[in-house]
Every structure is written in structure tokens, then in C-alpha cells.
Amino acid sequence: MSKYTEDDLKKELETKEYEYGFYTDIKSDTLPIGLNEEIVKAISKKKGEPSWMTEWRLDAFKIWKKMEEPEWANVKYKKPDFQKISYYSAPSNKPKYNSLDEVDPELLATFKKLGISIDEQKKLAGVAMDVVIDSVSVATTFKDTLNKKGIIFCSISEAIKNHPDLIKKYIGSVVPKKDNFYAALNSAVFSDGSFCYIPKGVKCPMELSTYFRINEAGTGQFERTLVIADKGSYVSYLEGCSAPSRDENQLHAAVVELIALDDAEIKYSTVQNWYPGDSKGKGGVFNFVTKRGLCEKNAKISWTQVETGSAVTWKYPSCILKGDNSVGEFHSIAVTNNFQQADTGTKMIHLGDNTRSTIISKGISAGKSQNSYRGLVHISARANNARNFSQCDSLLIGNKCGAHTFPYIETKNKSAQVEHEATTSKIGEDQIFYCNQRGIDTEKAIALIINGFSKDVLNKLPMEFAVEAQKLLEISLEGSVG
Amino acid sequence: MLKINNLHAKVEDKEILKGIDLEIKAGEIHAIMGPNGSGKSTLASVIAGKEDYEITKGEMLFKNNSIDELSAEERAHKGIFMSFQYPIEIPGVTITNFIKTAINETRKARGEKEMPANQMLKLLREKCSMLEIDRKFLSRSINDGFSGGEKKRNEIFQMAMLEPTLSILDETDSGLDIDALKVVASGVNKLKTKTNATVVITHYQRLLDYIIPDYVHVLFDGKIVKSGNKNLAIELEKKGYDWIKEEINN
Numbered sequence: 001m002s003k004y005t006e007d008d009l010k011k012e013l014e015t016k017e018y019e020y021g022f023y024t025d026i027k028s029d030t031l032p033i034g035l036n037e038e039i040v041k042a043i044s045k046k047k048g049e050p051s052w053m054t055e056w057r058l059d060a061f062k063i064w065k066k067m068e069e070p071e072w073a074n075v076k077y078k079k080p081d082f083q084k085i086s087y088y089s090a091p092s093n094k095p096k097y098n099s100l101d102e103v104d105p106e107l108l109a110t111f112k113k114l115g116i117s118i119d120e121q122k123k124l125a126g127v128a129m130d131v132v133i134d135s136v137s138v139a140t141t142f143k144d145t146l147n148k149k150g151i152i153f154c155s156i157s158e159a160i161k162n163h164p165d166l167i168k169k170y171i172g173s174v175v176p177k178k179d180n181f182y183a184a185l186n187s188a189v190f191s192d193g194s195f196c197y198i199p200k201g202v203k204c205p206m207e208l209s210t211y212f213r214i215n216e217a218g219t220g221q222f223e224r225t226l227v228i229a230d231k232g233s234y235v236s237y238l239e240g241c242s243a244p245s246r247d248e249n250q251l252h253a254a255v256v257e258l259i260a261l262d263d264a265e266i267k268y269s270t271v272q273n274w275y276p277g278d279s280k281g282k283g284g285v286f287n288f289v290t291k292r293g294l295c296e297k298n299a300k301i302s303w304t305q306v307e308t309g310s311a312v313t314w315k316y317p318s319c320i321l322k323g324d325n326s327v328g329e330f331h332s333i334a335v336t337n338n339f340q341q342a343d344t345g346t347k348m349i350h351l352g353d354n355t356r357s358t359i360i361s362k363g364i365s366a367g368k369s370q371n372s373y374r375g376l377v378h379i380s381a382r383a384n385n386a387r388n389f390s391q392c393d394s395l396l397i398g399n400k401c402g403a404h405t406f407p408y409i410e411t412k413n414k415s416a417q418v419e420h421e422a423t424t425s426k427i428g429e430d431q432i433f434y435c436n437q438r439g440i441d442t443e444k445a446i447a448l449i450i451n452g453f454s455k456d457v458l459n460k461l462p463m464e465f466a467v468e469a470q471k472l473l474e475i476s477l478e479g480s481v482g
Numbered sequence: 483m484l485k486i487n488n489l490h491a492k493v494e495d496k497e498i499l500k501g502i503d504l505e506i507k508a509g510e511i512h513a514i515m516g517p518n519g520s521g522k523s524t525l526a527s528v529i530a531g532k533e534d535y536e537i538t539k540g541e542m543l544f545k546n547n548s549i550d551e552l553s554a555e556e557r558a559h560k561g562i563f564m565s566f567q568y569p570i571e572i573p574g575v576t577i578t579n580f581i582k583t584a585i586n587e588t589r590k591a592r593g594e595k596e597m598p599a600n601q602m603l604k605l606l607r608e609k610c611s612m613l614e615i616d617r618k619f620l621s622r623s624i625n626d627g628f629s630g631g632e633k634k635r636n637e638i639f640q641m642a643m644l645e646p647t648l649s650i651l652d653e654t655d656s657g658l659d660i661d662a663l664k665v666v667a668s669g670v671n672k673l674k675t676k677t678n679a680t681v682v683i684t685h686y687q688r689l690l691d692y693i694i695p696d697y698v699h700v701l702f703d704g705k706i707v708k709s710g711n712k713n714l715a716i717e718l719e720k721k722g723y724d725w726i727k728e729e730i731n732n
Binding site: 428430433435437439440441444448449451452454455456 | 530531532533553554555558559563564566569570571572573574575579580581583584585587588591623640644
């Protein structure tokens with residue numbers, strides 16, 4: 001009889017090392033640890049920012065000092081000591097390159113290990129990349145092609161210098177400085193990130209893609225992303241992350257703001273694979289992200305995320321459906337294994353008439369992990385004929401993990417239609433035996449079942465990302481299945 | 483092809499099979515009948531290699547080699563197929579994807595290359611028309627929301643695609659109306675060759691009106707207590723299982 005049981009599989013999963021756990025030795029220019037006004041000013045100065053930006057940061061810092069770290073999420077962790085973190089780290093060798101030859105070879109080797117060599121990416125049809133290592137953009141490609149269409153795709157630091165009007169108008173307009181503890185912190189100390197502007201009526205001809213990566217031990221990463229789709233434009237934006245294996249916990253508190261003006265559409269896809277900690281729950285990234293989009297009239301924003309990493313995830317990509325007939329979508333797969341904890345979901349705020357939102361959330365828990373869906377559907381009093389459909393499915397592997405669902409529904413308008421469906425299932429021995437009997441071994445069977453479970457969301461990802469996401473799901477859960 | 487000698491098996495310390503002897507040759511159809519709880523489904527599961535069961539005595543030889551230590555998938559790779567009494571649902575996985583994975587995993591285990599897509603497509607079409615299955619059926623998730631008849635038909639379709647040497651049909655007639663029963667039975671008959679063999683496990687004689695067995699065995703309390711030809715099934719239908727019980731007790 002077969003010797004490979006579910007218990008063996010579980011053991012294999014626990015002992016499986018983080019695939020991308022390596023550390024790149026690049027000289028970094030790091031600020032002293034701790035956080036005070038001087039540090040905030042120093043960050044702004046290092047980045048050569050205009051004084052209005054420095055003031056903006058200082059204001060955020062003042063707000064942050066008065067706030068307290070939230071405790072309502074279904075996660076348990078040792079709170080980071082914000083005075084023991086260095087808030088700025090950039091590769092100190094040349095920060096900007098005209099060609100790949102000038103890039104630190106170690107950095108290139110890192111990309112190769114990640115399987116995202118820029119070289120290859122450049123050749124791959126239609127993917128432009130703004131690569132962020134720690135905090136400063138080191139390579140931006142495809143700029144010329146985008147320039148011709150009037151599309152701006154650059155680091156947020158560049159945008160602050162070159163497009164101050166857009167930045168002044170939109171930064172903090174969707175996620176205000178005082179929105180929450182981490183958003184305030186990010187506003188004060190954000191290091192870098194991406195900026196994207198699509199002009200009126202322009203359909204962005206390629207998927208815009210950014211790879212983030214935490215690299216310096218003990219450095220928090222505070223990314224700031226701002227995407228503006230002007231009237232009638234379209235853009236698909238991909239964000240992927242992978243962090244090297246570190247012992248101490250790393251803090252990641254990003255802010256992403258999307259603005260879809262009238263008749264515009266933004267597709268924002270994320271594959272998140274930060275270091276989740278080892279099989280005993282040691283180490284791993286704390287991921288506290290604020291992502292929110294604003295839809296004007298007839299606009300559409302869809303968030304798609306595949307979350308496999310981080311020790312602690314706190315993340316709710318949301319849509320404010322301000323304009324009439326606007327549409328918000330949220331498609332999510334969250335995988336937790338070992339001691340990972342994820343509290344993730346979305347908020348759909350219906351303000352306009354005939355606004356529609358769809359939420360598809362798939363949680364997969366294994367090991368001793370805890371996976372929570374937390375969602376809010378809010379229909380305001382003046383939003384007539386608003387509709388929402390939510391579906392939250394949980395899949396459990398083994399019997400030591402947990403799946404939780406916290407759906408909040410607030411309806412203040414009688415014409416609203418809100419539907420919520422939820423299921424919880426377990427990968428059953430019967431399912432596995434059924435596959436075995438057809439000649440499919442247990443590992444492959446689990447991959448098949450997981451992919452079937454996640455299909456609705458995987459289908460929403462752009463092709464090149466869907467393959468990577470599928471691979472990540474298998475790596476996170478099935479040991480050697482490739 | 484399959485030779486079972488004095489097979490004893492237990493589940494959680496409860497002995498269910500208490501000395502089964504059975505020989506099945508290529509080209510034969512065997513029916514195994516018996517009342518509820520006599521061990522019919524257990525026998526099917528033990529042959530297929532379900533892990534819940536432990537063989538305590540005896541052995542199973544398939545093509546002269548012991549299969550007792552093989553995993554369920556290894557037995558499948560050797561050509562053993564079981565049609566489930568209660569086929570399992572796998573949401574989101576289409577029949578096409580499932581069967582493609584099953585065929586290619588089997589080929590891989592046998593050291594063969596994956597089946598080329600065009601060949602796979604041709605085979606799917608061929609078997610669909612043979613079993614009178616609408617090809618739209620193939621895009622549905624495995625057994626998800628299927629009727630009883632659809633589930634069983636899907637089992638026979640997979641059997642047709644995998645072309646096993648030995649097929650064990652566990653209570654294939656349960657939950658089927660007479661029309662569905664005829665369709666399934668005709669599928670089984672079409673798949674019959676001189677080189678494969680079929681074991682039909684059933685409560686009732688009615689399935690055997692459509693799948694004519696060469697041998698009928700009666701299983702009672704973990705043992706085969708009577709064997710005969712198809713007339714034995716008819717006799718059982720008439721007299722019920724009590725008749726056998728009495729015969730044993732006397």
C-alpha cells in the first residue's frame with residue numbers, strides 16, 4: 001500500500017525551505033535607525049524633494065505620532081519597535097543606469113535567482129518594468145514606447161520632481177494621511193514606489209509591471225504607488241514581490257492609490273510572495289498594506305491578488321464607487337501555511353447610483369496557519385440600485401489550521417441588492433483516493449484540487465502572471481510539485 | 483490476470499474479508515453479489531489499494547505479480563480501474579483536464595511520453611461518440627452537481643479513456659433509473675475485449691440482464707460462499723439472500 005500519506009505531505013511542507021531565501025550583498029546607504037522629525041527631513045533631503053513634499057511628510061509624521069497601532073485584526077504578532085528600524089536604504093552604487101551593463105552584477109544575479117532577469121523581461125512581449133530594490137528604482141525600461149503615447153511610468157521620486165502638479169493633486173486623495181496608522185507612517189517615510197499616469201482616451205499597450213523586493217536586513221520598506229487613469233483610458237498594472245530569507249521580522253507598510261476618472265478602467269494584479277517565516281514561525285515579513293481605488297462615473301477598478309507570503313498580512317484592497325455606474329471588483333487567493341497569519345479582504349463603498357461590485361475570495365489554509373477574510377460592503381443612502389455579489393470560499397488542508405470569515409454589510413438604501421455566499425471545505429481523503437485510483441499521485445492530486453478551487457481567480461490574472469501564480473501556489477503548498 | 487488467494491483484510495481492527503479466493507482471466511466478466519455488509523465494496527477497495535484497509539493474510543496477484551505493496555496509483559498504472567459507487571466531486575477541475583492528467587501521469591509512470599494534444603482530442607471525440615456523450619459534458623467540473631446517471635456515465639467514460647486491463651464496477655447500478663442503467667451497461671459491453679476483464683459488483687440481478695456475466699459469486703460475511711453461472715443470479719433474485727444464509731447455516 002502507498003506509504004505517502006497526508007501527514008508525510010504536511011511534514012514535507014514544513015521542512016521545505018523558502019525557495020527565494022537568499023541575500024544579496026550590495027553596499028547600501030542606510031540612515032541610522034529610529035524615527036523622528038530629523039529622519040523624516042533627512043529622507044526627503046536624500047531624495048532631493050521640494051519643500052512642499054517635506055512639509056507633507058512632516059505633517060503625516062505629526063499625525064502618526066498621535067495614532068495607535070490597530071488591534072482589531074485576527075492576527076497575533078510582536079509589535080515592531082518603530083525606533084529600531086532604519087527608514088531609508090538605497091543601493092549606494094550608482095542609483096540609475098542607462099543599460100544593464102552598468103548594473104551591479106550581484107543585483108543581476110538576484111534577478112536571475114528570482115527568475116525575473118531584466119534581460120529576459122525586456123524581450124518578453126509587452127512587459128515594462130520598474131524594478132525596485134529596497135527603495136530606489138534602479139532600472140526602468142520601455143519608457144520610450146510609453147512616452148510616445150504620453151503615458152508616464154516612473155518612480156514616485158521622479159514624479160515628485162517632474163510632475164508636481166499631478167502629485168500635489170492626487171497623492172493622499174484616496175488614502176489620506178490620517179486614514180490609518182500604517183498609512184500615516186508610510187506618508188511620513190515612504191522611500192520610493194511607482195507612479196503611473198495614463199492620458200485621456202489612451203489604452204496602455206502593455207502590462208505595466210513592478211517587482212518589489214526587500215533586501216537590507218532590518219530595513220522597513222515603505223512603498224508608495226499612485227496610478228491615475230484619466231478619462232476613458234485603460235491600464236493593467238502588475239505587482240509582484242519576493243523577499244529574501246531573514247531572521248528578524250521585516251516591516252512592510254505600503255500605500256497604493258488608484259484613481260480611475262470617468263469611463264476609465266484600472267486592472268491591478270498582485271502576486272505577493274514575501275518571506276513567510278520558517279516552519280517554526282520564526283522570521284517573516286509583516287505586511288501592512290493600504291490599497292484603495294476611487295472610481296468616477298462609469299469607471300471600473302479590479303483588484304486581483306494572489307497572496308502566498310508574509311508572516312502576517314493585513315491588507316484590504318478597496319474601491320470607492322463614487323461615480324454613477326462605476327464598477328469595483330476584488331478577486332483574491334490567500335494561501336497560508338505553517339504559522340502564517342492573513343487577515344485580508346476588501347471594502348466596497350457604494351456612493352453612486354447603479355454601482356456594482358463583485359468579491360471573490362478564496363482562502364487556502366495549511367499547517368498551523370490562520371486565514372481570515374474580512375470584507376465590508378457599504379451602500380450609502382444616496383446610492384440607488386447598487387448591487388454586490390460576494391463569494392468567500394475556504395479550503396483547509398489538515399486539521400490544525402483555521403479559516404475565518406468576517407463579512408460586514410451596511411445597507412442604507414432600500415433598492416440595494418446584496419448577495420453573500422460562503423463555503424468551507426477540506427481536501428478529503430476520498431478526493432485524493434479518487435485521483436490516486438486514476439493514476440494521479442497525491443502531490444499532483446492536491447495541485448489539481450487547489451487549482452480547481454482557485455480557478456475563478458487565476459482566470460482573472462494576465463497570462464504571464466497566471467502561470468507564475470500557479471507556480472507559487474504549488475511551491476507554497478505542495479513541496480516539490482512543479 | 484487477477485488471482486486472489488485466501489485474502490483477509492480489516493479496517494480499524496474489524497475483519498471484513500475473511501478468506502477470499504477468486505481467479506479472473508482475460509476476456510471474462512465476473513459478477514459479485516451479496517447482501518449489504520457482506521464485504522463487496524471492501525473487496526473492490528482492497529483490490530484498488532485504498533489505504534484504510536489492511537491485508538492481514540493472503541495475497542493478490544495481478545499478471546502473476548503481487549500488488550499487495552503497491553500504492554493505488556501504481557495499481558492504476560498497471561491497468562486496474564475502479565468505477566466508484568459514489569464518485570467524488572472535484573470543483574473547478576474539468577473532466578478533460580482530469581482525464582488528461584490521469585492519462586499523462588499513467589504514461590509517465592510507464593516511461594512513455596505525454597500524449598500529444600491532437601491525439602488526446604481525437605481519443606476524447608472517439609470515446610464520446612462511442613458512449614453517446616455530448617462533448618459539452620467534458621467542460622464540466624468532475625461530478626460537481628451531476629445527477630446519479632451523469633456520475634456513473636462519467637465513470638464509464640473515464641474507463642473508456644484509460645483503457646484498463648481490469649475494471650471493477652462497484653454498485654454501478656445504484657441510483658440509476660432503467661434508461662441510465664441501459665446506457666451504462668451498453669458502454670461496458672462496448673468496451674469489452676478478449677484481453678480485458680470486468681468485475682461487476684451489485685445487489686440486484688437487473689444489471690446482469692444487460693451485462694451478462696460468465697461467473698456469478700455470492701459474497702457473504704467476508705467469504706465467497708457460492709459460485710455459478712448467470713443462472714445463480716436469477717435464482718438469487720427469486721429466492722433472496724436468506725436462502726443462501728440458510729444453506730450455509732445448515
